[in-house]
Amino acid sequence: MLDDNLKSQLKGYLEKVTRPIVITASVDDSEASREMLALLNDLLSLSDRISLSERRDDDARKPSFALSTPGHDIHLRFAGLPMGHEFTSLVLALLQVGGHPSKLAQDTIAAIRELPGEYRFETYFSLSCQNCPDVVQALNLMSVLNPNIEHVAIDGALFQDEVEQRQVMSVPTIFLNGEVFAAGRMGVEEIVARLDSNSAARDAEKINAKKPFDVLVVGGGPAGAAAAIYAARKGIRTGVAAERFGGQVLDTMAIENFVSVSYTEGPKLAAALEQHVKEYDVDVMNLQRAEKLRPTADGIEIQLANGGKLTSKTVILSTGARWRQMGVPGEEQYRNAGVAYCPHCDGPLFKGKRVAVIGGGNSGVEAAIDLAGIVAHVTLLEFDSKLRADDVLQRKLRSLANVRIITSAQTTEVLGDGSKVNGLVYKDREGGDSHRVELEGIFVQIGLLPNTEWLKGTLELSPRGEIIIDERGQTSLPGVFAAGDATTVPYKQIVIAMGAGSTAALSAFDHLIRTSAPAEVEAAAA
Structure with missing residues (x-):
């Protein structure tokens, strides 16, 4: 099932586990079950910490397999063959069940463990879906951390009868306790926020306590990431407020025109962008949707959907774009239902x-x-x-x-x-x-529609709703710059957005120098 190169890499990963991994396979006589057992036997051969048993008389989906470890109450199962985009989900699940710690923030881990109630999640995925692994990996990790959380990741193509019966017409689709919970890409923090009704208020309280920024980037796609890096390298206080770090790149399958990289995939590039930003002293605030921009005596204020407010001397808008809808009767009604x-x-x-x-x-x-x-x-x-x-x-x-x-x-x-x-x-x-x-x-x-509705009446937009900028990324409001697909820049491409984000950051820094210089001179003279 696995080639020698993949086996060698996986064996190295499995050396990191610190406790036994018990795999329980539920199988029948189908070809899919034989393929799954071939994969599981490959795993068995790579680590003496893995054990494998087969069951044919249980009521679990077939083929499927559960991962657990003695002394821990873990309910995690894959229904189908987690290859393609989901192979990484399998590797991470093995590591986490095997005791390798997650890199998740400690406050998020604590929030997962403290969730009240019982949660039975089922996620339908497809092996060609680049959005599905985020959901599968998030819920797998949550099931490892909290014994009251159960998760089954289901290959919709293999379990077509279920897909038809439950009318699953888009992936990932998540069911919670038998009812539809969500559809589309979601990360751990977003899922926890949906389950914990007090999380938005806590986030707003934290945000309101933050000191003003020199540069605040609104949006976390390629333009926003580049802007944050270029601003942070100037040694100024930089923040990023993003509804979804990575932006539309997360929904891009194959990228073959990114200069110097012959091929990559959107989620991989988005992860690299986030990692690069976090190498600098940048305050990244994810899952934050901007609702209003207002100039004040102290700078620019950005009001967020959760009630939080951020203030900055300059702002760079890089809110990107989304798929354009047809706008015809029935489209919204049957969204994710065909x-x-x-x-x-x-x-x-x-x-x-x-x-x-x-x-x-x-x-x-x-x-x-x-x-x-x-x-x-x-x-x-x-x-x-x-x-x-x-x-x-x-x-x-x-x-x-x-x-x-x-x-x-x-x-x-x-x-x-x-x-x-x-x-x-x-x-x-x-x-x-x-x-x-x-x-x-x-x-x-x-085509695409710019995410700028919240800016109408605040700064100048084109008839298409794009933010009008000059060659320096300056908008019609002093101190407010913009970059990327939300702007009037021609050719909506990743590499162009990155360049525009860099330009906007350098322009914002130049603006800070020029507007703060008189005050600094006056203070020095006093």
């Missing part, structure tokens, strides 16, 4: 079904090509009279037998049966007729 925005994550859940892709740019055509290898049929609808994707992508798309391309098509409605999508309606922009397409899934790929 309407999806990540073909890599949710595509495997539509195996053998009919889907549509909305958008004929590079992202839309790439999505249609990827989905064509999984689903029964793909209908691609493009608003314009022709596709806008690169020629090489269009040629590949047109070579696929199970793809239909419709141009001059305006999607007007998402249809469903009350619980999930069963079709869409589009208007022929040339003839004016409306047409219905029967299908089970819709993947929306029509």
Whole structure:
């Protein structure tokens, strides 16, 4: 199952465990069970601290396996084969069950252990989903730390009957005590905050006690990370308030145009960005959503959703962008119930079904090509009279037998049966007729929308909602700079966002020098 190189690496990791790891496999006579046992036997051969037993007469999902250790009440199970993006989740679970300490902040560990009540979590994932490991790893760790927390990570592609019965149409989808808890990427802190109703008030209290910053970066994507690094290197007090550190990069599958790195994946790059920022004296405040910006006599005040307020002499806005929605009836109602925005994550859940892709740019055509290898049929609808994707992508798309391309098509409605999508309606922009397409899934790929609604009426925005900046990253408000996909800078690319973030930080530092110099001279003269 595992190649020699992977075995060698894994053996080195397993040398870090300090207590026995008991693997209990629940199997039947299926090929999937045989594959899982092959993986587990590979693990058994790599450490004398691992033991393995098989069960066929229990009521657990098959194939699945539980991880535990003697003397500790741990309820952690993988249902399926945790390879692909989930292999790291397996390695971390082995280490944590085996006693290797987590790098999680001590106050978060304490909050997990103090959670009242009992929690039975089930997470449906797909092996191609780059968002799923964050959720799986978070809940696995929580189940190791708190005996009242149980977690089962379930490969949705392998347990299709469950997916159909529970109407799981996007991953990761989390069930808590049998009811839907959340869908989409979540980290430990975010999950704990949802479970602990007092956490927001405690966060606000901590934030309100912070001293003013010299530079406060709002947003933690590539632009925000670069801005924080460049500001901190100047030796000035720097903070980052981010709703989700890593931003949209976390939702990016493959990155092949980042100069000097021929290939990487979004979550890996986001983790590297965060690690680089934390090497400097930067106060990183994650899971903080900005709601208002207000100039004051002391500088710039940022009001957060939890009631906290931060003050800084200068601010760099790098709030990024999100997937643009179609804005048609039914879209919001069936979001995560057939309407999806990540073909890599949710595509495997539509195996053998009919889907549509909305958008004929590079992202839309790439999505249609990827989905064509999984689903029964793909209908691609493009608003314009022709596709806008690169020629090489269009040629590949047109070579696929199970793809239909419709141009001059305006999607007007998402249809469903009350619980999930069963079709869409589009208007022929040339003839004016409306047409219905029967299908089970819709993947929306029509560009980005800047996260700037909270800034309307505060500073100057373009008609598209982008923050208007000059060549130095300066906005219409003195002392407020901006960078990245939320701004009017052309070409929304990671490398461009990083450069813009660096520019904004250097401009903010220059602003501080020029505005503080008279006061410093006056003080020295006195």
